[in-house]
Amino acid sequence: MNALKKKILNAIVEGRLLSKILNYIFIVFFLNILRNIIWCFLLIKNIDNKKIIFITFQGSYTCNPKYITNELLKENINCKIIWSLSNKKSDDQFAKQIKTVKINSLSFLKEYANSKIIVMNSIGYYNGYPLPKRKKQIIIQTWHGSLGIKKFTGENIRKHWFNTGIKNGLKTSYCISNSDFEDMVYRTTFWPNSEILKYGHPRNDILFSSNQYDLNKIKNELLSKYKINNNPKIILYAPTFRDIRNLNCYNLDYIKLLDAVKKRFRNENWVILLKFHESEKILSKILTINNVIDVSDYPDIQELISITDIAITDYSSWIYDFMLMEKPGFIYASDINDYNTERGFYYSLESTPFPIASDNDQLYDNIINFNEKHYHEKRKIFLKEKGCIDDGNASKRVVNKIKELIGDL
Numbered sequence: 001m002n003a004l005k006k007k008i009l010n011a012i013v014e015g016r017l018l019s020k021i022l023n024y025i026f027i028v029f030f031l032n033i034l035r036n037i038i039w040c041f042l043l044i045k046n047i048d049n050k051k052i053i054f055i056t057f058q059g060s061y062t063c064n065p066k067y068i069t070n071e072l073l074k075e076n077i078n079c080k081i082i083w084s085l086s087n088k089k090s091d092d093q094f095a096k097q098i099k100t101v102k103i104n105s106l107s108f109l110k111e112y113a114n115s116k117i118i119v120m121n122s123i124g125y126y127n128g129y130p131l132p133k134r135k136k137q138i139i140i141q142t143w144h145g146s147l148g149i150k151k152f153t154g155e156n157i158r159k160h161w162f163n164t165g166i167k168n169g170l171k172t173s174y175c176i177s178n179s180d181f182e183d184m185v186y187r188t189t190f191w192p193n194s195e196i197l198k199y200g201h202p203r204n205d206i207l208f209s210s211n212q213y214d215l216n217k218i219k220n221e222l223l224s225k226y227k228i229n230n231n232p233k234i235i236l237y238a239p240t241f242r243d244i245r246n247l248n249c250y251n252l253d254y255i256k257l258l259d260a261v262k263k264r265f266r267n268e269n270w271v272i273l274l275k276f277h278e279s280e281k282i283l284s285k286i287l288t289i290n291n292v293i294d295v296s297d298y299p300d301i302q303e304l305i306s307i308t309d310i311a312i313t314d315y316s317s318w319i320y321d322f323m324l325m326e327k328p329g330f331i332y333a334s335d336i337n338d339y340n341t342e343r344g345f346y347y348s349l350e351s352t353p354f355p356i357a358s359d360n361d362q363l364y365d366n367i368i369n370f371n372e373k374h375y376h377e378k379r380k381i382f383l384k385e386k387g388c389i390d391d392g393n394a395s396k397r398v399v400n401k402i403k404e405l406i407g408d409l
Contacts, residue, residue, distance in 0.1 A: 045114045047136050050406055051080040053115040057122035057144065059086025059103055060299040061094065064142035064176065065119050067202035067302075068402075071395035073097060078408050082111045116406060123165040123190065130167040138173045138405055140398075141191065146178045146201050147386050148317025149352070150240070151344040152189060165190040176201065176398060180387025185346070197401060200394030203302045207324045208392025219307040226293050232271040235261060236308040238301065239332075240316040241277035249314070249335040250276070253360040254292050260367035261310060273308075275301065312363075315345075323353065323379050324390055328370060331356040332363050353378035 052072075054065040061069075061083065069081060073095055083094065084103040094100055101107040112118065116137065121144045124131040133139060152162075169190030177183050178201045186196055209215060223231065235257070239250060254272055261270055272292045298304060301318055305311070311322045311329040314336075319329050331354045349356050353375055357363035402408075 045110075047116055047134060048080065048114050049116045050078065050408075051082065051111070051115040052117040052119060052402065052406075053082040053084065053112055055084050055103065055118065055120040055122075055124060058299065059084070061085075062300045063121045063144050063302075064201055064203045065121055066300065067205055067395050068119060068142070068398050069098070071202070071399045072402070075399060077399065077403060079402070079406055082115060084108050084112075117402060123161065124168045130164045133171040139168075139171055140174045140176065140402075141172045141194065142176045142202070142398075143182075143186075145317035145320075146204070146390075147181055147320035147388065149320075149345045149347060149349065150315050150317070151346055169194065174401070176394075178204065178388060178390050178394070181346075183387075197397075198389060199397035199401075200390040200392075201321070202395040202398055204321050204324060204390045205392045205395050206302050206306045207321060208390075209306065215306055218303050222295070222298070222303075222307065225298075226295060228271055228293060230269055232269045232291070233265075233267055233309045234307055235270060235272045235310045235312065236275065236304055237272060237312045237332075238275035238304075238316060238318060239314045249333075251334060251360075252312075252332055252363075254289050256360050256364055257312075257367070258291060260364045264367050264370055265310075273304065275304065315349075319354065320352075323383070324388075326376065326379070328372070328375065329354045330363065330366055334358050351382070353382050 054069060056063050056065055069083070072079060072081060081098045083098055083100045085100055086103055099111070101111050112131070113134070118124075118131075118133075118137060118139045119142065120139065121142045124139075170193070172191055172194040175186045175191050175194045175196045177186060177196050177198045179198075183196050183198065186194065206214075219231075219234075223229075237252060257272065258270055262268055270291060273295045274292065275298065276294075276296045295304065302321070305318060305322050305325070308322065309327060311319050311327065312332055313319045313329075314331060314333040319331075322329055331349055331352070333349065333356065336349065336356075336358055355366035355370065355375075357366050
């Protein structure tokens with residue numbers, strides 16, 4: 001510690017520390033000016049009334065924007081579709097009608113600057129700055145949660161992220177909602193004045209799919225990708241991230257979980273799929289267990305949900321989408337008291353349909369004693385109380401709105 005203090009003092013005395021600070025300030029200042037100059041130059045170009053750009057915080061083809069795009073392609077809408085990606089190498093998955101650009105690149109800015117419609121599922125930023133908006137551009141916010149329990153207000157999320165949300169929220173034209181509850185979240189966070197379109201969430205349309213061929217195709221491709229044999233039933237464990245990066249809470253007993261599921265649901269053929277935010281830090285020991293597979297790199301959690309038989313999470317919003325499929329879901333939250341203090345909830349976990357466990361013994365008991373009839377009664381009450389309107393037709397409603405906005409009706 002004394003050596004560190006001495007190093008800092010020497011740096012101050014010799015002027016090296018001040019020099020570094022001034023250099024940093026100058027670089028940031030210069031880049032900010034350059035960014036504004038480039039943006040002003042791009043404003044010379046007219047807005048293309050048929051161009052739509054899609055931006056996801058994941059930087060990949062996923063979430064609500066993906067399913068809106070799929071519907072645009074299905075209906076063969078006369079428009080130009082741009083997708084922004086964090087990794088341009090993944091653009092081979094796109095239909096030939098879609099142009100891809102690397103997010104935060106000059107190509108991205110060019111396409112963004114003259115797109116009529118901007119569809120995003122997060123607050124939207126460019127190299128750390130709020131995305132600009134031209135007067136005639138239309139921003140459609142789909143968000144990436146629905147009936148999620150986690151609060152996001154100025155008191156419980158990072159200040160820079162919150163401030164960016166406030167600035168971009170004021171520019172947003174429309175918010176896509178699936179419930180009265182989500183209307184409230186929009187109004188009390190970043191979008192107090194944006195028009196709310198209660199259409200349902202496009203990403204949830206797949207959960208109402210009556211096309212068994214599509215679901216079988218998704219499952220078979222996933223089993224092939226991760227070399228899983230014998231067409232097992234699927235348990236998906238996908239906990240949320242922790243702002244304080246505490247990984248001790250991911251202490252699920254996978255062997256005990258498999259034992260409970262086999263006994264309660266009378267089937268020996270199960271596999272546990274794991275989807276983590278911090279996968280590289282917590283999977284080394286877990287993956288030595290049979291029938292436990294890491295799928296953290298799988299980009300579309302809705303596809304995972306669509307082929308899942310049993311869901312387990314802590315506070316992540318995906319399980320509130322999963323409940324639409326009328327399949328068993330469980331909460332495993334070993335750090336519930338700490339997390340409630342850190343992030344805060346819109347409603348109590350006890351008010352949800354899901355049996356709650358704070359340790360592995362409780363989870364085992366909840367699975368063994370799972371009451372399907374009681375669960376479905378609570379599930380219906382919960383969805384009704386939240387005013388959920390998802391019915392499998394959200395993508396069509398959003399596309400109809402886009403057709404109206406680009407003059408394609």
